[in-house]
Amino acid sequence: MIVKLKPGSDQKQIQRLMRWIKEQGLEIEYSEGSTYTILGLIGDTATIDANLIQAMEIVESVVRIQDPFKKVNRMFHPADTVxxxxxxxxxxxxxxxxxxxxxxxxxxxxxxxxxxxxxxxxxxxxxxxxxxxxxxxxxxxxxxxxxxxxxxxxxxxxxxxxxxxxxxxxxxxxxxxxxxxxxxxxxxxxxxxxxxxxxxxxxxxxxxxxxxxxxxxxxxxxxxxxxxxxxxxxxxxxxxxxxxxxxxxxxxxxxxxxxxxxxxxxxxxxxxxxxxxxxxxxxxxxxxxxxxxxxxxxxxxxxxxxxxxxxxxxxxxxxxxxxxxxxxxxxxxxxxx
CATH class of the missing domain: 3.20.20.70 (Aldolase class I)
Structure with a gap:
């Protein structure tokens, strides 16, 4: 699951969201660029309510990823690794x-x-x-x-x-x-x-x-x-x-x-x-x-x-x-x- 945050999102709200995600037993792959911030959720996300996350003020979009690879996935990390x-x-x-x-x-x-x-x-x-x-x-x-x-x-x-x-x-x-x-x-x-x-x-x-x-x-x-x-x-x-x-x-x-x-x-x-x-x-x-x-x-x-x-x-x-x-x-x- 990919959670894309809105530009300029409040850091305290981001930290609260990340704490909640980890409390669900998930790992987070954090990726930040000049125009985006992405939280890649790794683990069993089947029980996570995407609509609940989407309703948060700081969240721009939520997308479920079907690929079994996560950390190597470009959707988790849009910028090229150097x-x-x-x-x-x-x-x-x-x-x-x-x-x-x-x-x-x-x-x-x-x-x-x-x-x-x-x-x-x-x-x-x-x-x-x-x-x-x-x-x-x-x-x-x-x-x-x-x-x-x-x-x-x-x-x-x-x-x-x-x-x-x-x-x-x-x-x-x-x-x-x-x-x-x-x-x-x-x-x-x-x-x-x-x-x-x-x-x-x-x-x-x-x-x-x-x-x-x-x-x-x-x-x-x-x-x-x-x-x-x-x-x-x-x-x-x-x-x-x-x-x-x-x-x-x-x-x-x-x-x-x-x-x-x-x-x-x-x-x-x-x-x-x-x-x-x-x-x-x-x-x-x-x-x-x-x-x-x-x-x-x-x-x-x-x-x-x-x-x-x-x-x-x-x-x-x-x-x-x-x-x-x-x-x-x-x-x-x-x-x-």
Missing amino acids: IELPGGAKIGGGHFAVMAGPCSVESEEQIIAVAKSVKAAGATILRGGAFKPRTSPYAFQGMGADGIELLLKAKEATGLPIVSEIMDISQLPYFEDIDILQVGARNMQNFTLLKEVGRLNKPVLLKRGLSATYQELLMSAEYIMANGNSRVILCERGIRTFETGTRNTLDITAIPYLKEKTHLPVVVDPSHAAGMHRMVKPLSLASVAAGCDGLLIEVHNDPEHALCDGPQSLKPGSFDELAGQLFKLRALMETVA
């Missing part, structure tokens, strides 16, 4: 971020070289995997804690904040200095992990599951926010369809749909979507044109010998060229929005 990172990088609310780096950290030389090159091209966040969920138990699983240490060295060398994937709550101690925790597609409905990262004061990049619906993705984000962490970024990374020509199928529709339904930033991973480096450019440009808040792009200085996902990785030179095109398109989109 995620701010150390160093000034921002995602959402008109701020566009490019996150780039190798699928997996392999050596100090590799990660620092790639970090410097993507920063020079305009990336504002370094991506890199230390713990890798792989389909095969015999495939390279990442460097683990040693990989985290190398990421932190790259951060020290470039000043770029880091996004890296966490697979299990037991790994949390290693991520204390990582700026954005990535919850991967395979863990999108790992509710124990979602609750745990929800208790942290740290941004979480939540990837859409391989066959997840929009509502399932939003409900997973709700788990994180319901536990206190409002700094969530949604990521469309391609879904499994009947098509076998590409690794996955990038769902461009997810961008405008999610931005209509939620206030959270929406970013896209074009590298995992197609699984082929030659597809990264067109998918990236299409995502920007569709209104995404950022991109997650894999870059490797020697993709032919990469230990993980080499075929979908761009070389630094190709990424530099693409980045220039992305920023030009982004500027153009702002003129026609």
Whole structure:
């Protein structure tokens, strides 16, 4: 249920209304903008008399919400959420971020070289995997804690904040200095992990599951926010369809749909979507044109010998060229929005 208050409402009356709502066993999601004040009621509102609330002098309107997700719902929070990172990088609310780096950290030389090159091209966040969920138990699983240490060295060398994937709550101690925790597609409905990262004061990049619906993705984000962490970024990374020509199928529709339904930033991973480096450019440009808040792009200085996902990785030179095109398109989109 959404209670929209009239502009200039008396604060004492607002506080009385909020106390009464809480006495009914409900939680309140308070949202205030320059032209609105909204009380989002969370809990079982079936017994709440909407007409009784509507009759109050300070209430402009009361609307019952059928969506099962509340805290992520744009109706509860009309303004875009903006995620701010150390160093000034921002995602959402008109701020566009490019996150780039190798699928997996392999050596100090590799990660620092790639970090410097993507920063020079305009990336504002370094991506890199230390713990890798792989389909095969015999495939390279990442460097683990040693990989985290190398990421932190790259951060020290470039000043770029880091996004890296966490697979299990037991790994949390290693991520204390990582700026954005990535919850991967395979863990999108790992509710124990979602609750745990929800208790942290740290941004979480939540990837859409391989066959997840929009509502399932939003409900997973709700788990994180319901536990206190409002700094969530949604990521469309391609879904499994009947098509076998590409690794996955990038769902461009997810961008405008999610931005209509939620206030959270929406970013896209074009590298995992197609699984082929030659597809990264067109998918990236299409995502920007569709209104995404950022991109997650894999870059490797020697993709032919990469230990993980080499075929979908761009070389630094190709990424530099693409980045220039992305920023030009982004500027153009702002003129026609």
